[in-house]
Amino acid sequence: NAGVTQTPKFQVLKTGQSMTLQCAQDMNHEYMSWYRQDPGMGLRLIHYSVGAGITDQGEVPNGYNVSRSTTEDFPLRLLSAAPSQTSVYFCASSYTWDGIYGYTFGSGTRLTVV
C-alpha cells in the first residue's frame, strides 16, 4: 500500500493563478481532510470529507474548493492564489478503530505564492 500520496511536493505560483493539489489514498478510508501548516500556528483544517460526494468546510476554507467524486481522491483547488496561501499543505485520511479515528498523513506540499 502507498498510503496517502500528495502531489506536487513543491509549487510556486503567481498571485491570481489557480492550481489543484492532489491527494490519493489506497486504504479505502472514508474520511479525508486537508490541513495547512503555518509557522507558530499549528495545523488548521481547511476542508474535510466523510465519504464520496460529501464535503464540508473546516476552520479556514476561504479561497479553497474541494470535491470527492471517489473514495480514493480528494483534490484541493486554489481558485485564485494569494500570498496569504503560502503554506505547507497536508492531506490526511482516517480509519476507525474501536470507534476512534486514527489518521494517516501525506508527505505535504510546500506552496509559495509570489
Added chain:
Amino acid sequence: KNEVEQSPQNLTAQEGEFITINCSYSVGISALHWLQQHPGGGIVSLFMLSSGKKKHRRLIATINIQEKHSSLHITASHPRDSAVYICAVTAGSTGTASKLTFGTGTRLQVTL
C-alpha cells in the same frame, strides 16, 4: 487560549537523556494523538490514546482524562529523535467523524 497547549515549545537534550513533552487540552475528547514531524518531512502518527498508557520501543505516551493532560516520554534519547512533536485531539464523542485540533508543536533537538 488555544484548545491544545504544549510545553515546552523548544527542547534541547543530550543523547541518552530522558525527555518529557506535555500536552494540555480544554475540551472533551474522544482521542488524543501524538505526531512526529522531521525537518522538511511529513507527519507520522506515533500514538492514538483514549485512556491509560501506550509504549512503542523508546516512546511512552500517557493520558489523564480527568486532568485533561497527556505526556510523551522518550527514553534514552538519540539524535535521530530530533523532530517536532505535535499533540492533537479529536473532540466530541467516540464514533463521530471528528476533526483534529492541533497544538503548535514542541521542537526537540538531541545532541551528541
